[in-house]
Amino acid sequence: xxxxRGIRAIWQREMLTFLREKPRIISAAIxxxxxxxTFGAGLGSxxxxxxxxxxxxIFPGIIIQTILFSSIFYGAxxxxxxxxxxxxxxxxxxxxxxxxxxxxxxxxITFALIQSFIILIFGFFININYTFTSFILVLLTITVSxxxxxxxxxxxxxxxxxxxxxxxxxxxxxxxxxxLSGALYPLDQLPAYLxxxxxxxxxxxxxxxxxxxxxxxxxxxxxxxxxxxVGFAFVILFIGIKAFERxxx
Amino acid sequence: MAIIQTHNLTKVFDKKITAVKDxxxxxxxxxxxxxxxxxxxxxxxxIKMFATLLAPTSGTAIVNGFDVIKQPSKVRESIGIVFxxxxxxxxxxxxxxxxxxxxxxxxxxxxxxxxxYQALELVELKNxxxxxxxxxxxxxxxxxxxxxxxxxxxxxxxxxxxxLGLDPAGREKMWAYISRLVKELEMTVLLTTHYMEEAxxxxxxxxxxxxxxxVVVDTPKALKDTLGGDLVTIESHDLETGKLEKLDYVTxxxxxxNDTILTIKNVSQNLQxxxxxxxxxxxVEVRRVTLNDVFLxxxxxxxQEDGGKNTFFEKLIQExxxxx
Numbered sequence: 001x002x003x004x005r006g007i008r009a010i011w012q013r014e015m016l017t018f019l020r021e022k023p024r025i026i027s028a029a030i031x032x033x034x035x036x037x038t039f040g041a042g043l044g045s046x047x048x049x050x051x052x053x054x055x056x057x058i059f060p061g062i063i064i065q066t067i068l069f070s071s072i073f074y075g076a077x078x079x080x081x082x083x084x085x086x087x088x089x090x091x092x093x094x095x096x097x098x099x100x101x102x103x104x105x106x107x108x109i110t111f112a113l114i115q116s117f118i119i120l121i122f123g124f125f126i127n128i129n130y131t132f133t134s135f136i137l138v139l140l141t142i143t144v145s146x147x148x149x150x151x152x153x154x155x156x157x158x159x160x161x162x163x164x165x166x167x168x169x170x171x172x173x174x175x176x177x178x179x180l181s182g183a184l185y186p187l188d189q190l191p192a193y194l195x196x197x198x199x200x201x202x203x204x205x206x207x208x209x210x211x212x213x214x215x216x217x218x219x220x221x222x223x224x225x226x227x228x229x230v231g232f233a234f235v236i237l238f239i240g241i242k243a244f245e246r247x248x249x
Numbered sequence: 250m251a252i253i254q255t256h257n258l259t260k261v262f263d264k265k266i267t268a269v270k271d272x273x274x275x276x277x278x279x280x281x282x283x284x285x286x287x288x289x290x291x292x293x294x295x296i297k298m299f300a301t302l303l304a305p306t307s308g309t310a311i312v313n314g315f316d317v318i319k320q321p322s323k324v325r326e327s328i329g330i331v332f333x334x335x336x337x338x339x340x341x342x343x344x345x346x347x348x349x350x351x352x353x354x355x356x357x358x359x360x361x362x363x364x365x366y367q368a369l370e371l372v373e374l375k376n377x378x379x380x381x382x383x384x385x386x387x388x389x390x391x392x393x394x395x396x397x398x399x400x401x402x403x404x405x406x407x408x409x410x411x412x413l414g415l416d417p418a419g420r421e422k423m424w425a426y427i428s429r430l431v432k433e434l435e436m437t438v439l440l441t442t443h444y445m446e447e448a449x450x451x452x453x454x455x456x457x458x459x460x461x462x463x464v465v466v467d468t469p470k471a472l473k474d475t476l477g478g479d480l481v482t483i484e485s486h487d488l489e490t491g492k493l494e495k496l497d498y499v500t501x502x503x504x505x506x507n508d509t510i511l512t513i514k515n516v517s518q519n520l521q522x523x524x525x526x527x528x529x530x531x532x533v534e535v536r537r538v539t540l541n542d543v544f545l546x547x548x549x550x551x552x553q554e555d556g557g558k559n560t561f562f563e564k565l566i567q568e569x570x571x572x573x
Contacts, residue, residue, distance in 0.1 A: 005353075006353065009353045012352075016341055020381075084335065085334040086331040086332070088336060089337075089394075091302060092300050092301065092330050094349065181253075
């Protein structure tokens, strides 16, 4: 019971602060739409992939991009909480480390769902066809991937000693994960090195899964995609808890 | 009865920087104990070990009967802590800040509201409870954090430099709050400070700490008494210090440039005869002994009350502490 109450307290705190950080909400809502309207529509005017307009083609990839950035940064933001004494004050309460960790993960999932929801609504305007089932499955996919990605961010944040290295996360974690995921290009006919790198990237399978659900175009099988996604989330959650428990304030 | 007890408690950072060395200390139930020392002396490190935030390198510490290493969650239930740096959420209101902590301590729902109001009332923040913390002054934030640390009625309260960064008026107000809550809630308080006056005003007992070691522990009065009286500084051309030393009410004689500094027992009675004895005097100054003199006496140096922050040693400790 205490475990759940702790999670709830952490979640409430994160939600309250999120709702009061107006710039964060605005950029979270505008960025993906900007991508679709400029990059997607710009390339889409001449490019289509397997008969699908490029703007629609990258729609699933943009959802993943959004939750990738927001979840990892949200998690890694932990290093700021540690820098000031905010986190210490929570660590001296009798709450277990794992309930703090899961409180953060669930908050990360909530942010991802809120942001994705805005993008999904925008999807109506670029002719994405939803069914009730596909919509629910998309949200489920986002939930599982956001859990893994938030945990990845928290793991990074618990290892970092100062916020100075924050830019490196973009360079060495987010960009490789995003650009090697096939979010922006099809996976067949890739040069050998790209094919190998994308195959190792768990996000490749998540993007593929979403693409199947949203525009009915899929490269791998649904089973393989789901298995990789769930496996990725579980492994990172496990690593994340361990990292959180060994973390010093 | 001791509520905090340590045995050879030691903390070494990075295998080379000894922040706390062989600490043996007993803090009694219901007292305000002041750890007095300059920045970098190891005060915060000690509190962090007591609060289960830092693992000791060796030795033991028992808080409220629980071992900080083996029973950390029992220790956490027994303690409240106010950190040196602000640790409340700026984007939450004062009320929300406290409520979330009440939840984290698992207080029953039926009691939460009542407790929050009690705590807010105690620190006189009830009328500002619905304002965001970012609109609070430094002193108000510190008071809010005190209210927060009291929400689960801890037996021991740690205050790490509770008046650091406050102006003199804010400082005195904070002292009043601290003594009041100790009286009303019957708590034990361990506070660290590098302000002499703070230790003198608030603490029942003071432990003087320097370079990670406790030098001496006693009541402020007893500590000041060890110097054997008050200080009389005399400037005079024809002063024979040898003769002065033989007077029975003079406990010590020191020469500093043109000044002769005497320590005199019972100054109100003995000043007159002393001045008569010396005769020709250019100037005289009488001063009560402060903890600063005590600190100087025991460590051979003065505490820098200001500008002492971010010394090289302090930085080293902070750096290696944040690397853990």
